[in-house]
Amino acid sequence: MRHARINYQGQNLNVTLDEQDRICLPDGKKVSGDDVIWLPPASGTLFALGLNYADHAAELEFKAPEEPLIFIKAANTLTGHKQISVRPDNVEYMHYESELVVVIGKPARRVSRENAMDYVAGYTVCNDYAIRDYLENYYRPNLRVKSRDTLTPIGPWIIDRADVPDPHNLTLSTWVNGELRQRGTTADLIFDVPFLIAYLSEFMTLQPGDMIATGTPKGLSDVVPGDEVIVEVEGIARLANRIVSQAEYEESQK
Incomplete structure (x- = not known):
């Protein structure tokens, strides 16, 4: 089953989707995804x-890390399916990152790798945009690179863990204006999902709704205002959004 959060006629709602991609409202009514505003499907720590x-x-000429390089994304970065992402004015390079996201389903503390998948509620997709201009060190991505408003589209929905037989054998893809620019597979993850849950839960409690964005494969390129970017993880979801300039965004907020 797929679960989403939407705004419909001014109300924020938790909904499910049927096999025809129709949104099933709490009152039983079904509506098209074109008739709603898609919200991030979970609200925990990312x-x-x-x-x-x-x-x-290798693409970036870095040695593969020996332990996970993990950072936290601020809530202000999250936005939904078919929403906009703002490219700051006067930057040279902003790139997409297609990623599988794991959603935690119950409190996880000192979980073993063998039992880790029992704590997964499901999966979603994110596009973890980065502003490369301000990158000082790939081992320490700073706030100006990774925590800007609107630069982490996520969703459209969470698909139940039971509906994804093997999260470690999925194709990831990114299209910019219909052109395929990135393709990889979760089979190439350095640190897989059970390892990451065990690693994090060793020193902190993961809560329901927390999310782990598992990284992106090679194939990055610059995106500019006007571009439509679609990221997809096979069997999970396809997530679309549009890039706008900072000036355009600020004008729209007046």
Whole structure:
């Protein structure tokens, strides 16, 4: 089953989707996804991985890390499916990152790798945009690179863990204006899902709704205002959004 959060006629709602991609409202009515505003499907802490694909590390001429490079994304970065992302004015390079996201389903503290998948509620997709201009060190991505408003589209929904037989054998893809620019597979994860849950839960309690964005494969490129970017994880979801300039965004807020 797929679960989403939407705004419909001014109300924020938790909903499910049927096999025809129709949104099932709490009152039983069904509506099209074109008739709603998609919201981020979970609201917990978002943990993100740097350099978690060997091909991406090689692309950047970095040695693959020996332990996970994890940072936290601020809530202000999250936005929903079919929403906009703001490219700051006067930056040279902003790139997408197609990522599988793991959603935690129950409190996890000192979980073993063998039992880790029992704590997964499901999966979603994110596009973890980065402003490369301000990157000082890939091992320490700073706030100006990774925590800007609107630069983490996520969703559209969470699909139940039971509906994804093997999260470690999924194709990830990114299209910009219909052109395929990135393709990889979760089979190439350096640190897999059970390892990451065990690693994090060793020193902190993961809560229901917390999310782990598992990193991106090689194939990054610059995106500019006007671009439509679609990221997809096979069997999970396809997530679309549009890039706007900072000036355009600020004008729209007046």
